[in-house]
Amino acid sequence: MKSEALQFxxxxxxxxxxxxxxxxxxxxxxxxxxxxxSIYGIHPFFEILTHLQDDQDTKEFSFPCIHFENNGSENICDVSVKIDLSEIAIVFFDYTNKYNELNQSAQQRNESILISxxxxxxxxxxxEKEEFKNNFIANINHEIRTPLTSILGFVEVLEKTKLSFDQEELTRIIKRDSQHLHALIDDMVDISKIESGKLKIVEERFVFKDLIEGLNExxxxxxxxKNIxxxxxxxxxxxxxxxxxRMRVYQILNNLLNNAFKFTEEGKISLVITKNYQRTNKLxxxxxxxxxGMGILEEHLDHIFDRFARFTENKQISGTGLGLAIVKxxxxxxxxxxxVSSEPEKGTTFNIKLPFKFEITKPAPERKKKKYFLPDTKKKFRILLVEDxxxxxxxxxxxLISHGSFYVDLAINGEEAIKCIERRNxxxxxxxxRMSKVDGYQATHMIRNNYGDEVISGVPIIxxxxxxxxxxxxxxxxxxxxxFITKPFKRExxxxxxxKQIAKKAAD
Structure with missing residues (x-):
């Protein structure tokens, strides 16, 4: 007890x-x-004593956190001053450790706040960067797909005309490169969806053999x-x-096969599909x-699935370097x-294991795409195209005009479309x-809700x-x-x- 009192x-x-x-x-x-x-020579703080003596009302004062030098070190004290009739009593309470701890805690708290x-x-x-990237890709997607729709569409129209051999070859090249550009845009959109977590996995029943035969063909x-x-x-x-x-499995295999054909100039390419195991309804x-093909160097194998990774100097081999990143x-x-395993100049092998489910009972046959026919009438059908x-x-x-069954009127925005449907059925x-003034969504809402005439409000809209x-x-x-139909689209x-929509409307 005495020791503790002495410490205090x-x-x-x-x-x-x-x-x-x-x-x-x-x-x-x-x-x-x-x-x-003289205490005034010890520390500037004590100059305050001359002013405290003039205070007739208060005779006791407290001053926290005063720093004093002591043999090369610093003491942090709370100071109490009491003035009586004959002298001044001063008490120093040394809280150096406590103030240092508080200061450290405050510093840590400040650092934590700054880090947070x-x-x-x-x-x-x-x-913001992700939003900018997604908006940029969405805009690029729209801006490129629009002219690409025209290129692929006109190529299809051109293919149905009488062409010379040279013209057929040029048309084939334009179509091939346009389709390649289309695939690159799809890659950009897919990688953006994957990174933003917006890519959805959909479970559906499909004929597995049909999927593979489609790739094979x-x-x-x-x-x-390529003579391989x-x-x-x-x-x-x-x-x-x-x-x-089904779509994602197709995408994986299509990307890998496309890659194999891209880097193989002679020899062979094979796709071998085997069952690993089957338990209850899992497969x-x-x-x-x-x-x-040309193969991949060992030091590049660890980076083969990185985005934009390209390990060839051959400029004839095109691509964004996104295909394998999407696959992974x-x-x-x-x-x-x-x-993946590979040996330069000998080839590359990819092995993919994917889990599926299967139905133990035999399912009903797959429904085929239903056929629709235009109503049997001598008149042509009138289409309003709203496109800027x-x-x-x-x-x-x-x-549409070359098909022979349609008349086509044109409106460049939703506002003009409304005027057109008010004048003609x-x-x-x-x-x-996407249009200026009134866009497609607004125009559709107006057509469906602003007219009592069933001919107007019930018109099929695609x-x-x-x-x-x-x-x-x-x-x-x-x-x-x-x-709904997306650009680019096929004529058929x-x-x-x-x-389909005209037939369904006629059947109502």
Whole structure:
């Protein structure tokens, strides 16, 4: 107990001072100040004593956190001053450690606040950067798809005319490179969806063999053109109908096969599909794509799935470097695995394992695409095309008029479209979504809600846009449109969707 009291006493020092500042008594527990010396010379703080003596009302004062030098070190003290009739009593309470701890805590708190603020700003920057990137890609997607629609559309029209051999060859090149550009745009949109977490995995029932045969037919033609061998083999034990995301599986295999054909000039390419295991209604399938192409250096294999990774100096081999990055992300999304092995000048092998489900009971046959026919009438059907791009206007009009069953009127925005339908009855409206003044959504809403005339309010409306996102289709249908077609489109797809809506309206 005595030891504890001594420790406590060592943190306090008491001195008495005369009114003229001479130290009369001191215990020197904290500071070695001599009796008889002037306190005013010790520290500037004590100059305050001359003013405190003039205060007739208050005789006791407290001053926190005063810094004093002591043999090269610094003490932080709270100081109490009491003035009586004969002298001034001053008490020093040494709180150096406590103030240092508080200061450290405050500093840590400030640093924590700064770090939190920095993370908040970084997160805000990343969100703004992501939003800018997505908006940029969406705008680029729209701006490129619009002229690309015209290029591919007019090539299809041109193919149906009488062409010389040279003209057919030039048309084929234009079509091939336009389709390649279309694929690059799709890659950019897909990687953006994947990175933003907007890519949805859809489980559907499909005929597995049909998926592979579709790939086989497409790449057999390319193999013949390049004079290389292409073989596919499917394990006969794999169920006919399986459950999974058909589109994403197709995308994975298509990207890998496209890559194999791109880097293989001679030899062969093979796609071998085998069953890994089957448990209850779960199924694991292995896809092996092997080529005899230029191969990949070992030091590049770790980066093969990086975005924009390109490991060839051959400028004749085009691409964005996004294909394999998309493949890896899609495989991960499907809870699968992908491995790659390669040897320069000998070829590359990709092995992908993907999980699926299958139905134990035999499902009903797949529904085929329903056929529709225009109503049997001698009159032509009148279409209102609402589109502000001149080349797209000309393309659609060329396709529809050459078909022989349609008249086409033109409006360049929603406002003009409203005026047109008020003057004339239409069998169908092709409505672009992005237009000045009144856009496609607004125009559709007005047509559906502002007219009591069923001929006007019930006219079939097909949304017409370069935005390929599923949300855009949903938005079109919610706004009152009957269907949706994306740019670029094939001639037969446009005719089919128009025929379908006119036939359905006539059947009502």
């Amino acid at each position: 006493d060592q943190k306090i020092q008491l001195i008495t001072v005369s009114f003229d500042g001479i130290i009369k008594e001191t215990d020197n527990n904290l500071f070695d100040w001599k009796k008889g010396s 603020k920095e993370l908040e700003l970084k997160n805000k920057f990343l969100l 497409a790449y057999a033609i390319i193999a013949e053109e 061998s292409f073989e596919t083999h499917i394990d006969p034990n794999i169920q006919e109908y399986i459950l999974g995301d 694991s399938i292995n896809f092996k794509i092997e080529d005899t 992300n899609l495989v991960d999304k499907l809870n699968g695995e992908i491995k 791009e001149e080349t797209t206007q000309y393309l659609v009009m060329k396709i 239409y069998d169908l409206v092709l409505m672009d979504l 949304g017409f846009t370069s935005n390929t996102q599923e949300s855009e289709r949903d938005k079109c249908l919610r706004s009152g449109m009957d269907d 797809d446009l005719i089919y969707i128009i025929t």
